[in-house]
Amino acid sequence: MADPPLALLAELTHRCPLACPYCSNPTELVAKGAELDTATWARLFREAADLGVLQLHLSGGEPAARHDLADLVRAAREAGLYTNLITSGIGLTGARLAALEAAGLDHVQLSVQGVTAEVSDRIGGYRGGFERKMQVAAEIARLGLPLTLNAVMHRDNLDDLPATIDLAERLGARRIEVACVQFQGWALVNRARLQPTPAQVERAKAVVRAAQERLRGRLVIDFVPPDYHSDYPKPCMNGWGSTGLNIAPDGTVLPCHAAQTIPGLSFENATVTPLARIWHEGAAFNAFRGTGWMPEPCRSCARREIDFGGCRCQAMAILGDARAPDPVCRKTQGRAALDALLAAEAGHEGAFVYRRA
Amino acid sequence: MTAASDIPVLPRGVRLHPDRVRGLTVLLAPERVLTIDATGAAILSRVDGRRSIGEIAADLARAYAAPAEVIAPDVIDFLQDLAEKRMVDLRHG
Numbered sequence: 001m002a003d004p005p006l007a008l009l010a011e012l013t014h015r016c017p018l019a020c021p022y023c024s025n026p027t028e029l030v031a032k033g034a035e036l037d038t039a040t041w042a043r044l045f046r047e048a049a050d051l052g053v054l055q056l057h058l059s060g061g062e063p064a065a066r067h068d069l070a071d072l073v074r075a076a077r078e079a080g081l082y083t084n085l086i087t088s089g090i091g092l093t094g095a096r097l098a099a100l101e102a103a104g105l106d107h108v109q110l111s112v113q114g115v116t117a118e119v120s121d122r123i124g125g126y127r128g129g130f131e132r133k134m135q136v137a138a139e140i141a142r143l144g145l146p147l148t149l150n151a152v153m154h155r156d157n158l159d160d161l162p163a164t165i166d167l168a169e170r171l172g173a174r175r176i177e178v179a180c181v182q183f184q185g186w187a188l189v190n191r192a193r194l195q196p197t198p199a200q201v202e203r204a205k206a207v208v209r210a211a212q213e214r215l216r217g218r219l220v221i222d223f224v225p226p227d228y229h230s231d232y233p234k235p236c237m238n239g240w241g242s243t244g245l246n247i248a249p250d251g252t253v254l255p256c257h258a259a260q261t262i263p264g265l266s267f268e269n270a271t272v273t274p275l276a277r278i279w280h281e282g283a284a285f286n287a288f289r290g291t292g293w294m295p296e297p298c299r300s301c302a303r304r305e306i307d308f309g310g311c312r313c314q315a316m317a318i319l320g321d322a323r324a325p326d327p328v329c330r331k332t333q334g335r336a337a338l339d340a341l342l343a344a345e346a347g348h349e350g351a352f353v354y355r356r357a
Numbered sequence: 358m359t360a361a362s363d364i365p366v367l368p369r370g371v372r373l374h375p376d377r378v379r380g381l382t383v384l385l386a387p388e389r390v391l392t393i394d395a396t397g398a399a400i401l402s403r404v405d406g407r408r409s410i411g412e413i414a415a416d417l418a419r420a421y422a423a424p425a426e427v428i429a430p431d432v433i434d435f436l437q438d439l440a441e442k443r444m445v446d447l448r449h450g
């Protein structure tokens with residue numbers, strides 16, 4: 001039997017006032033009418049805790065679009081889960097944050113799209129957003145809620161990385177997640193426009209290394225490198241069906257948020273089937289679990305338990321074959337296709353395709 | 358530098374949790390789950406925001422009938438490591 005999962009990402013809604021072109025939500029968004037109600041989410045949180053989940057990430061879309069957010073936090077804490085809110089900040093007020101705190105919220109992860117209003121609002125597609133985020137950050141600090149600043153980085157803002165780290169410090173964040181954009185969902189549509197240059201990536205790595213040294217014990221810096229520029233793939237989801245699961249707004253249970261891009265996989269719904277059964281026996285969860293599914297060269301590779309052959313959705317997106325090794329890997333034939341893409345898309349100057357319903 | 362006079366405290370958002378499914382004690386923090394062994398649990402259960410590292414080590418030495426000079430460096434290492442991960446705050450006493 002598979003080990004139990006540690007983390008659940010609950011996509012409470014796909015609604016969001018922002019329209020980030022790097023959004024990882026699927027291009028087919030779930031409508032409001034199909035969203036699970038409060039009682040159903042509360043039951044799923046209990047099922048998740050019984051299954052072994054320790055950490056819950058309340059995400060979206062924008063979770064603050066749900067009016068029952070404080071009730072959901074309370075239900076999560078009652079289920080015994082460490083409860084993290086992943087938010088753009090839009091829709092949160094001082095009063096709502098205080099209610100979330102009273103409900104037992106453990107931690108807030110606030111996203112910024114840039115370090116100035118000009119960049120942040122242009123990328124988020126939402127005028128006045130940056131100023132609102134700064135107000136929300138001040139409220140979070142006033143309440144003393146632990147804060148992580150989340151910055152998705154790409155060609156338009158990667159050069160602002162030092163200022164982004166400064167902003168995290170200034171806002172009193174304990175941690176910053178510098179996540180180079182991963183090409184799923186809307187980000188895949190905008191890949192050519194978002195792809196950083198190799199020179200940007202090298203500078204960013206040096207900035208992160210120096211900042212980690214300088215800020216040790218003050219600010220934790222977690223860096224997600226841009227994997228197209230790496231030699232080996234990321235250990236996607238820490239191994240398919242090994243550590244975490246996602247529940248989409250309508251209750252569909254997914255091994256990762258882009259799993260629906262893989263044809264031939266069927267997904268179960270937690271309103272119909274118990275979560276434990278889906279985790280342990282669901283066909284989608286078992287499709288790429290462990291190492292048994294792997295082709296060569298992964299099957300006999302020393303890194304097979306380090307990166308698990310990389311991201312299935314990326315193999316699907318680039319090679320059209322979800323069973324292939326992640327094309328980021330330089331030991332595989334697929335890498336040539338990735339390099340060709342990088343070369344063909346370099347310096348692309350088109351307009352963003354903003355996320356929309 | 359971590360000193361025996363420093364006073365450790367678990368910051369908000371970091372808590373010890375009995376993992377009933379796996380039968381373990383874990384330390385939960387933002388994006389982190391750390392399994393805590395018996396020694397770690399003995400140390401963290403004494404972290405109350407009042408006692409210094411030296412006092413905690415002395416208390417452990419009494420409880421486990423071991424010399425404090427042997428225990429103190431381990432306690433410092435353990436807490437300093439957590440402090441670098443921002444899972445423990447150290448107040449300079």
Ligand code: SF4
Binds near residue numbers: 062088111
């Ligand atoms: S990435 Fe942007 S558009 Fe997508 S859910 Fe987050 S804030 Fe909204």
Ligand code: SF4
Binds near residue numbers: 299304307309331332
């Ligand atoms: S061959 Fe497969 S397992 Fe080995 S590094 Fe490449 S993707 Fe990872």
